[in-house]
Amino acid sequence: EESSVSGMASNDAAACIFLGRTRTVLVRRLTCNGATGERNANGLDSMANVLKPLAIKKNYDVRLEDSSFADIHATGARGNEALGVELNGEKFVFDRVTVSDVVNDSTTADGNRAVGIQIVSNADSKELSRVTGCTVRNVRHHGAGRDSRAGGVSIEAAPPIAVSGCTVSGVANLSAGAASIKA
Numbered sequence: 776e777e778s779s780v781s782g783m784a785s786n787d788a789a790a791c792i793f794l795g796r797t798r799t800v801l802v803r804r805l806t807c808n809g810a811t812g813e814r815n816a817n818g819l820d821s822m823a824n825v826l827k828p829l830a831i832k833k834n835y836d837v838r839l840e841d842s843s844f845a846d847i848h849a850t851g852a853r854g855n856e857a858l859g860v861e862l863n864g865e866k867f868v869f870d871r872v873t874v875s876d877v878v879n880d881s882t883t884a885d886g887n888r889a890v891g892i893q894i895v896s897n898a899d900s901k902e903l904s905r906v907t908g909c910t911v912r913n914v915r916h917h918g919a920g921r922d923s924r925a926g927g928v929s930i931e932a933a934p935p936i937a938v939s940g941c942t943v944s945g946v947a948n949l950s951a952g953a954a955s956i957k958a
Contacts, residue, residue: 789817791817792820800838802837803842817857817860818859833865841870843875844859844877851880859914870908875910886950888920890929912942925946
């Protein structure tokens, strides 16, 4: 509670907060400003899986309240993803979360996504989760990767989720790649 992280920079991946196989986490009134990674940049990162061996790292009972994530940048040729908040989990609540100025600057085939809030990879969950009162603004993606995309709130293979009272503005996929998905 009442924490601030700023100026994170990495030649690989940068994140203000990282979750991996957690249970019962409360993050309240966190300010994340300026996570810059050459490959990945995230405000909150929960690492969806590990390839060798493939293992889903689920997080359970995560509450994120009254927090903001700003100036998240993936840069360089390896700029895979820029995500404000990314969660692989079940039984979570995001309440009054603001995400702004998320940019994936990579213009290469490795540049895959820029998303404000992304929920992924837990289709088997039966727990109802909630995203309420969120604001996502100014998300830009430049990459040409396979299925490259920009999004405000992205929900993919996720548990049951109620999204309410959210505002999304200024989302753009600037990629000219043939395989890119519109914002």
